[in-house]
Amino acid sequence: MQLKSRHLxxxxxxxxxxxxxxxxxxxSFKEVSTREIKKVPTLRGKTVVTLFYEVSTRTxxxxxxxxxxxSADTVSISTSTSSVxxxxxxxxxxRNLEAMKPDYFVxxxxxxxxxxxxxxxxxxxxxxxxxxxxxxPTQALLDAFTMRERKGDISKLRVAIIGDIRHSRxxxxxxxxxxxxxxxxxxxxxxxxxxxxxxRLGVTxxxxxxVAIRNADVVMMLRIQQERMxxxxxxxxxxxxxxxxxxxxxxxxxxxxxxxxxxGPINRGVEIDHELADCxxxxxxxxxxxxxxxxxxxxxxxxxxNPAGExx
Amino acid sequence: MRILIKNGRVVDPSQELDDTRDILIADxxxxxxxxxxxDSEARVVQAVGxxxxxxxIDLHTHLREPGREDKExxxxxxxxxxxxxxxxxxxxxxxxxVNDSRSxxxxxxxxxxxxxxxxxxxxxxxxxxxxxxHLAEIGDMHEGGCVAISDDGKPVKNALIMRxxxxxxxxxxxxxxxxxxxxxxxxxxxxxxxxxxxxxxxxGIPAMAEETMVQRDIIIAAATGGHVHIAHISTAxxxxxVRDGKKRGVRVTCEVTPHHFSLTDKEVVSYETAMKMNPPLxxxxxxxAIHAAIKDGTIDCIATDHAPHTYDDKNVEFDYAPFxxxxxxxxxxxxxxxxxNTGLISVLRxxxxxxxxxxxxxxxxxxxxxxxxxxxxxxxxxxxKKIAIDAERxxxxxxxxxxxxxxxxxxxxxxxxxxxxIWHD
Amino acid sequence: MATSAETIRRINTDAPVLTFxxxxxxxxxxxxxxxxxxxxxxxxAIARIGQEILERNKSAEDLVLIGIRSRGVPLAERIAxxxxxxxxxxxxxxxxxxxxxxxxxxxxxxxxQVHKTDIPFPINEKDVILIDDVLFTGRTIRAALDSLIDFGxxxxxxxxxxxDRGHRELPIRADYVGKILPTSRKEIVxxxxxxxxxxxxxxxxxxxx
Numbered sequence: 001m002q003l004k005s006r007h008l009x010x011x012x013x014x015x016x017x018x019x020x021x022x023x024x025x026x027x028s029f030k031e032v033s034t035r036e037i038k039k040v041p042t043l044r045g046k047t048v049v050t051l052f053y054e055v056s057t058r059t060x061x062x063x064x065x066x067x068x069x070x071s072a073d074t075v076s077i078s079t080s081t082s083s084v085x086x087x088x089x090x091x092x093x094x095r096n097l098e099a100m101k102p103d104y105f106v107x108x109x110x111x112x113x114x115x116x117x118x119x120x121x122x123x124x125x126x127x128x129x130x131x132x133x134x135x136x137p138t139q140a141l142l143d144a145f146t147m148r149e150r151k152g153d154i155s156k157l158r159v160a161i162i163g164d165i166r167h168s169r170x171x172x173x174x175x176x177x178x179x180x181x182x183x184x185x186x187x188x189x190x191x192x193x194x195x196x197x198x199x200r201l202g203v204t205x206x207x208x209x210x211v212a213i214r215n216a217d218v219v220m221m222l223r224i225q226q227e228r229m230x231x232x233x234x235x236x237x238x239x240x241x242x243x244x245x246x247x248x249x250x251x252x253x254x255x256x257x258x259x260x261x262x263x264g265p266i267n268r269g270v271e272i273d274h275e276l277a278d279c280x281x282x283x284x285x286x287x288x289x290x291x292x293x294x295x296x297x298x299x300x301x302x303x304x305x306n307p308a309g310e311x312x
Numbered sequence: 313m314r315i316l317i318k319n320g321r322v323v324d325p326s327q328e329l330d331d332t333r334d335i336l337i338a339d340x341x342x343x344x345x346x347x348x349x350x351d352s353e354a355r356v357v358q359a360v361g362x363x364x365x366x367x368x369i370d371l372h373t374h375l376r377e378p379g380r381e382d383k384e385x386x387x388x389x390x391x392x393x394x395x396x397x398x399x400x401x402x403x404x405x406x407x408x409x410v411n412d413s414r415s416x417x418x419x420x421x422x423x424x425x426x427x428x429x430x431x432x433x434x435x436x437x438x439x440x441x442x443x444x445x446h447l448a449e450i451g452d453m454h455e456g457g458c459v460a461i462s463d464d465g466k467p468v469k470n471a472l473i474m475r476x477x478x479x480x481x482x483x484x485x486x487x488x489x490x491x492x493x494x495x496x497x498x499x500x501x502x503x504x505x506x507x508x509x510x511x512x513x514x515x516g517i518p519a520m521a522e523e524t525m526v527q528r529d530i531i532i533a534a535a536t537g538g539h540v541h542i543a544h545i546s547t548a549x550x551x552x553x554v555r556d557g558k559k560r561g562v563r564v565t566c567e568v569t570p571h572h573f574s575l576t577d578k579e580v581v582s583y584e585t586a587m588k589m590n591p592p593l594x595x596x597x598x599x600x601a602i603h604a605a606i607k608d609g610t611i612d613c614i615a616t617d618h619a620p621h622t623y624d625d626k627n628v629e630f631d632y633a634p635f636x637x638x639x640x641x642x643x644x645x646x647x648x649x650x651x652x653n654t655g656l657i658s659v660l661r662x663x664x665x666x667x668x669x670x671x672x673x674x675x676x677x678x679x680x681x682x683x684x685x686x687x688x689x690x691x692x693x694x695x696x697k698k699i700a701i702d703a704e705r706x707x708x709x710x711x712x713x714x715x716x717x718x719x720x721x722x723x724x725x726x727x728x729x730x731x732x733x734i735w736h737d
Numbered sequence: 738m739a740t741s742a743e744t745i746r747r748i749n750t751d752a753p754v755l756t757f758x759x760x761x762x763x764x765x766x767x768x769x770x771x772x773x774x775x776x777x778x779x780x781x782a783i784a785r786i787g788q789e790i791l792e793r794n795k796s797a798e799d800l801v802l803i804g805i806r807s808r809g810v811p812l813a814e815r816i817a818x819x820x821x822x823x824x825x826x827x828x829x830x831x832x833x834x835x836x837x838x839x840x841x842x843x844x845x846x847x848x849x850q851v852h853k854t855d856i857p858f859p860i861n862e863k864d865v866i867l868i869d870d871v872l873f874t875g876r877t878i879r880a881a882l883d884s885l886i887d888f889g890x891x892x893x894x895x896x897x898x899x900x901d902r903g904h905r906e907l908p909i910r911a912d913y914v915g916k917i918l919p920t921s922r923k924e925i926v927x928x929x930x931x932x933x934x935x936x937x938x939x940x941x942x943x944x945x946x
Contacts, residue, residue, distance in 0.1 A: 025850070028851040028852050028853045029851065031854055032837070035887065036889075040838060041838055041883065042838070090628065090629060112583070112631070113583030117583065132514070133513030135513070172513060195509070195516070196505060196506055197506055197507025197510045197511070198510060201511075300837075300848065300851065
């Protein structure tokens with residue numbers, strides 16, 4: 001079995017079998033990071049360019065470690081969005097890098113659809129490391145991997161996702177993936193941060209965090225950004241935390257063995273109470289650890305993806 | 313020099329005429345419209361199987377001259393319009409410099425006389441620099457040849473300025489054309505707010521951003537007695553407001569673009585920047601409401617909002633791409649295929665939407681009609697001709713069309729402008 | 738349609754009739770030419786390999802057995818059991834997936850599924866017995882050696898295979914061989930194990946498109 005596309009642009013384009021292939025493969029690659037010599041020669045001679053138009057430490061590091069542990073060479077390019085607007089276009093930047101024959105572009109960009117756009121002009125495999133508010137497929141994959149590792153069969157899980165639903169690419173990818181694997185998904189956030197049409201994605205939508213969390217196996221908190229407050233999506237971080245912060249009390253509504261997830265970085269005391277973030281039910285560090293294995297699996301499988309296969 | 317158009321199906325809503333007639337043109341005017349005219353000296357144009365209509369008028373064209381002649385010039389825009397079946401185009405003032413003074417108006421008309429093969433009617437700015445603060449010299453621009461005023465590209469944000477503009481422009485019998493969009497509600501959006509904007513993670517422009525301003529304009533028009541024309545109407549709520557305003561006798565008219573009756577926001581899933589325009593492609597229910605409003609007469613005319621952009625300008629991230637698409641060469645075929653062939657409206661109504669009503673809105677007495685003595689502007693249509701749209705062959709300098717590759721039935725078959733045959737199939 | 742087991746039985750009783758074999762783990766439309774080993778012969782070969790390993794290595798104390806996925810893993814288990822029965826020591830066993838070390842991964846090729854490697858003990862200064870079912874070109878063993886070296890520095894690495902069918906492409910040989918089987922390059926050797934395939938046998942088949 002192989003992936004149908006040589007790109008990973010979004011969960012949208014993957015079917016259930018492909019998602020499971022990636023998760024199974026990641027389980028095999030996870031062992032490599034436990035070795036003393038954390039390197040296998042699988043992608044020797046391949047070049048991975050990480051092209052980040054947005055600041056990121058975690059995702060970029062995770063991709064670079066994944067590539068390096070597979071013996072690929074990595075090159076990092078960071079450009080702030082503003083200088084791009086002034087200077088070279090994305091298309092020109094990619095064409096120039098393309099001339100140096102990389103095998104992969106790992107792309108992070110503040111504009112939705114940027115990874116898709118690059119895939120139309122590049123011979124390399126494109127991995128979307130987050131495009132605007134659209135998708136962040138490897139995050140959803142590592143979240144699913146962590147859920148499967150901790151809770152087993154995803155189709156039997158009730159997952160609550162809380163916070164800034166409107167602007168989150170993590171939530172879009174997670175909803176698509178969890179629905180494809182048959183999970184029961186409940187989302188909650190202030191009415192101002194719930195975009196229209198979410199119900200058409202097969203999730204239940206509420207503004208009451210308690211309703212969403214009740215009986216959940218997994219409680220996933222999203223990052224809230226200060227700038228949303230400046231645009232009046234909510235009055236203050238304090239009030240946001242009052243209604244949507246995860247507290248011990250609210251966590252009691254979930255199943256007694258429920259796990260807490262967060263894509264990071266956390267605003268402690270806003271999305272999650274200080275103590276909860278570090279409790280044994282929090283799997284936030286597992287998520288980070290699993291990110292490397294999942295990204296190794298993605299890089300490996302894309303090298304064998306159908307070269308003619310394009311995202312539809 | 314006389315021209316005799318033989319055996320065409322003559323469609324003229326101004327006379328409720330839809331029948332086989334011959335038309336004799338003499339000295340640039342309509343001389344006779346009768347069955348079986350004989351004139352041995354006239355040049356004969358055979359129009360068997362064709363519709364012969366008063367020349368089509370595009371109320372909403374962006375020619376980029378002066379300022380961005382790489383996107384479009386007055387000459388190239390005129391050629392494109394002629395190829396698309398238009399005999400007159402009204403150019404919006406958002407050039408560089410903005411057409412906010414008589415000197416710019418006269419520059420445009422001078423360029424049009426030099427190289428324009430169709431009639432060009434400039435639209436002046438409502439406010440200086442279209443900045444929204446102070447009225448432009450509306451009277452002087454009117455003297456110079458402007459037929460309407462608009463700050464198109466932007467709304468007239470300030471309600472007081474809108475009031476003054478409607479009051480002032482009514483002295484010159486000019487409509488105020490408003491791009492209705494509350495920019496606070498639009499909030500930097502790039503597509504229609506709905507399920508697809510959620511799915512695609514693109515910032516949405518809600519329908520209410522348009523509708524609140526349409527409502528505001530109708531209220532102000534009702535109070536002042538001025539004539540407000542709503543540009544590129546696109547939502548169910550907007551057409552309901554216009555329908556209601558008309559019922560109450562408010563002087564409100566509106567136009568719709570071909571893309572707003574042909575496409576929905578679902579098209580944006582490709583992230584193709586040719587699907588990015590303002591107002592954005594709307595949802596399915598909005599498009600249905602637009603169709604109903606075309607059918608019941610709430611919508612007065614079809615206008616292209618022809619907005620040429622270079623390939624490079626559009627070949628960027630969806631968020632960064634400029635709004636707008638070209639439309640002059642696709643409008644007539646889309647209307648025939650989507651509105652007439654589907655049985656939504658008659659050919660008579662189609663001609664009213666493209667010719668009679670735009671002329672009436674602008675107060676152009678000798679256009680939009682085939683009455684004796686009217687300007688000899690003629691649009692020929694071939695309702696049977698099947699075409700495939702090829703953006704590479706547009707006469708425009710730009711190619712930014714979402715309709716490239718579309719196969720449609722019905723096409724323009726020629727134009728006569730001021731008694732001069734520009735082309736005929 | 739006869740089941741695979743029935744088909745094979747018929748081949749053996751009615752030899753030399755050639756029948757299309759349609760069973761698990763075998764390319765469709767493969768002509769079975771002969772049955773090389775049955776359950777008895779395999780048991781004997783495995784016991785002998787275990788014996789030789791003990792003879793060659795003075796003590797069983799430092800022995801570890803590592804099976805190459807997939808069929809080397811149950812073979813390692815069986816050999817370890819044979820050794821343990823003879824010596825009453827506990828022999829650690831692990832499994833090795835060599836996919837990450839293959840030399841034929843490139844764009845456009847369908848990638849083999851990666852499985853888990855599981856070596857839950859140090860291999861430094863150990864006598865590692867690497868175990869696979871068939872030794873052919875030697876490329877799998879090359880990959881396995883590279884992989885093992887990444888886990889540590891064994892005192893020795895020795896190779897045990899059930900079948901050595903020849904046609905080496907690398908300077909590699911086995912230390913313990915169940916059966917040397919001369920084959921042509923086109924032929925395919927199928928080792929079936931009870932643990933993975935439901936029954937024990939070794940078949941030789943003609944590759945056919």
